[in-house]
Amino acid sequence: QSALSQPASVSGSPGQSITISCTGTISDVGGYNYVSWHQHHPGKAPKLIIYDVTKRPSGLSNRFSGSKSGNTASLTISGLQAEDEADYYCSSFTGSNTWVFGGGTKLTVL
Amino acid sequence: QVQLVESGGGVVQPGRSLRLSCVASGFTFNSYGMHWVRQAPGKGLEWVAIFWYDGSNEYYAESVKGRFTISRDNSKNTMYLQMNSLRAEDTAVYYCAKDVGIATPRGISNWGQGTLVTVSS
Numbered sequence: 001q002s003a004l005s006q007p008a009s010v011s012g013s014p015g016q017s018i019t020i021s022c023t024g025t026i027s028d029v030g031g032y033n034y035v036s037w038h039q040h041h042p043g044k045a046p047k048l049i050i051y052d053v054t055k056r057p058s059g060l061s062n063r064f065s066g067s068k069s070g071n072t073a074s075l076t077i078s079g080l081q082a083e084d085e086a087d088y089y090c091s092s093f094t095g096s097n098t099w100v101f102g103g104g105t106k107l108t109v110l
Numbered sequence: 111q112v113q114l115v116e117s118g119g120g121v122v123q124p125g126r127s128l129r130l131s132c133v134a135s136g137f138t139f140n141s142y143g144m145h146w147v148r149q150a151p152g153k154g155l156e157w158v159a160i161f162w163y164d165g166s167n168e169y170y171a172e173s174v175k176g177r178f179t180i181s182r183d184n185s186k187n188t189m190y191l192q193m194n195s196l197r198a199e200d201t202a203v204y205y206c207a208k209d210v211g212i213a214t215p216r217g218i219s220n221w222g223q224g225t226l227v228t229v230s231s
């Protein structure tokens with residue numbers, strides 16, 4: 001199972017919005033609505049920010065939103081804040097009853 | 111709140127074995143699937159394995175199939191990862207993770223802090 005494709009890096013200024021894409025195939029992202037996004041500050045435990053493509057965990061800021069079109073899922077962060085600077089990973093269920101992550105995207109807040 | 115605490119990491123020689131443990135608390139352990147995920151130094155996250163809530167199914171990444179075995183003891187709220195025939199490329203931080211879905215797995219909702227496994231002679 002090949003890793004999902006994410007841009008290596010994105011950047012934005014405080015207050016701006018950014019979108020991170022996650023491209024797979026019909027066998028993973030395109031075939032199931034079990035896409036999630038995780039925020040990872042190096043040295044800390046990763047944190048779930050989006051699950052089931054569009055759902056936010058209880059208590060998480062509505063600045064984070066998810067969507068999907070075909071084989072590509074997207075994470076949008078609006079109103080960028082300094083603490084949003086982290087690595088972001090998408091993940092999807094696959095037809096092999098396994099899971100696959102994207103390669104990760106480093107978000108820099110300028 | 112959900113807590114996942116891994117242990118058992120360390121330095122091990124190539125070809126040897128190691129068993130990781132993950133003790134869970136703050137939720138009904140026997141209702142959720144549990145995952146292992148790893149991150150090699152300087153690399154991204156890699157899904158390793160899942161064990162369904164009731165033990166009915168277990169699935170592995172191709173990179174570990176036949177060498178790693180996932181298991182759980184619902185009476186102890188504990189999950190294990192038995193790693194055999196370890197290779198240098200298995201060097202990573204190993205994370206224990208809880209699934210978001212009750213019974214049917216839907217993806218990871220909570221993560222542990224991780225335990226470092228270093229395979230080196």
